[in-house]
Amino acid sequence: SKDTCEWPSWQDALTTCHGPPSTYTVKASNGKGLGLFSAHDLDVGEIVMRETPPLKISPPEIVKGSGYPMPAVTKLVRKEFDTLSSAVQDEIMSLTYHITSSKEATMDKLGIIFRTNAYNSGKDIGLFPKIARINHSCRPNASYYWSDKLNKRIVYATRKIKKGEEVYVSYIPLLLTQEGRQKLLDRYGFKCSCDACAQERAAQDVSDERRTTIQKAFADFEPQLTLEPPRTKKARQQARKNAKASLQLTELVHQEGLADYFAKAYRVAAISHARVKDWKVAAIWANKGYELKYIEDPDSPYTMEMHNLTSNFIANWESELQVGQ
Numbered sequence: 001s002k003d004t005c006e007w008p009s010w011q012d013a014l015t016t017c018h019g020p021p022s023t024y025t026v027k028a029s030n031g032k033g034l035g036l037f038s039a040h041d042l043d044v045g046e047i048v049m050r051e052t053p054p055l056k057i058s059p060p061e062i063v064k065g066s067g068y069p070m071p072a073v074t075k076l077v078r079k080e081f082d083t084l085s086s087a088v089q090d091e092i093m094s095l096t097y098h099i100t101s102s103k104e105a106t107m108d109k110l111g112i113i114f115r116t117n118a119y120n121s122g123k124d125i126g127l128f129p130k131i132a133r134i135n136h137s138c139r140p141n142a143s144y145y146w147s148d149k150l151n152k153r154i155v156y157a158t159r160k161i162k163k164g165e166e167v168y169v170s171y172i173p174l175l176l177t178q179e180g181r182q183k184l185l186d187r188y189g190f191k192c193s194c195d196a197c198a199q200e201r202a203a204q205d206v207s208d209e210r211r212t213t214i215q216k217a218f219a220d221f222e223p224q225l226t227l228e229p230p231r232t233k234k235a236r237q238q239a240r241k242n243a244k245a246s247l248q249l250t251e252l253v254h255q256e257g258l259a260d261y262f263a264k265a266y267r268v269a270a271i272s273h274a275r276v277k278d279w280k281v282a283a284i285w286a287n288k289g290y291e292l293k294y295i296e297d298p299d300s301p302y303t304m305e306m307h308n309l310t311s312n313f314i315a316n317w318e319s320e321l322q323v324g325q
């Protein structure tokens with residue numbers, strides 16, 4: 001029997017196939033080499049795939065200004081690679097890679113494959129040959145995180161994904177203009193042709209403007225995200241302004257479809273409303289943030305923070321209702 005069964009015919013195959021249905025297929029993606037496609041409809045938070053890295057290294061020290069030293073990384077990777085089965089070795093050697101200079105053409109291809117496809121995974125750097133087939137989008141429909149506990153990288157839907165739709169993650173921070181994003185993607189050796197980058201000029205300008213505004217708003221909010229109540233009249237006025245602006249921020253993030261930043265915006269809205277003692281609205285946003293983060297990792301510090309804030313705000317809201325009775 002196979003480990004997984006092909007979707008959508010897995011139901012017919014149930015009598016002969018004892019593995020779970022496969023949740024994705026890998027096939028050609030227009031202009032992007034191979035890509036990963038969902039084999040069925042996925043809701044927000046549903047898992048696309050989970051993968052244990054067959055190859056992991058504990059990285060050497062970073063050289064200031066130039067990152068990890070390639071010769072040392074390659075040596076470590078080669079040592080681990082030699083212990084793998086030939087099937088896994090072949091899978092790794094079939095991954096795409098990007099050479100950044102003519103000097104690199106003579107270097108060990110394995111090191112370059114590792115650089116193009118590996119991810120930080122806790123204290124180590126790991127290679128995930130299946131996840132490595134996921135292409136980049138500047139408006140992705142999936143995200144991933146590393147679970148130390150499971151020793152797996154987990155890819156999950158951040159927006160609804162239809163059966164047959166390509167799954168995308170982001171390789172870079174997304175709160176940049178199209179030009180800024182392309183500069184970062186140059187390192188990966190491709191011109192991005194995702195939905196967000198392929199828009200016509202006018203729509204592109206609107207999108208650039210939104211991302212720049214969102215970036216600035218997050219930075220401006222950062223020092224004000226404390227639960228300390230405002231003491232002076234001026235500070236109270238500012239806090240009221242902030243509460244309003246936080247709703248505009250969540251709206252902008254939604255308009256731009258940047259699901260990776262939803263939870264961050266909800267946190268800003270929750271804390272900003274708590275500072276003006278609007279406990280009801282604060283509790284609603286904190287709970288929305290909690291639900292999103294719970295999907296990703298029930299035990300992460302962010303999830304815990306949102307859980308504590310939600311219960312805190314609800315308690316305040318309830319005591320306010322009792323006083324009002």
Ligand SMILES: C[S@@+](CC[C@H](N)C(=O)[O-])C[C@H]1O[C@@H](n2cnc3c(N)ncnc32)[C@H](O)[C@@H]1O
Binds near residue numbers: 032033034097137
């Ligand atoms: C980690 S691999 C992703 C899987 C790859 N398409 C393959 O065939 O193995 C990264 C490479 O995929 C291609 N790629 C990923 N996202 C892309 C995009 N949005 N537009 C064009 N090419 C893309 C680039 O060649 C990039 O170097």
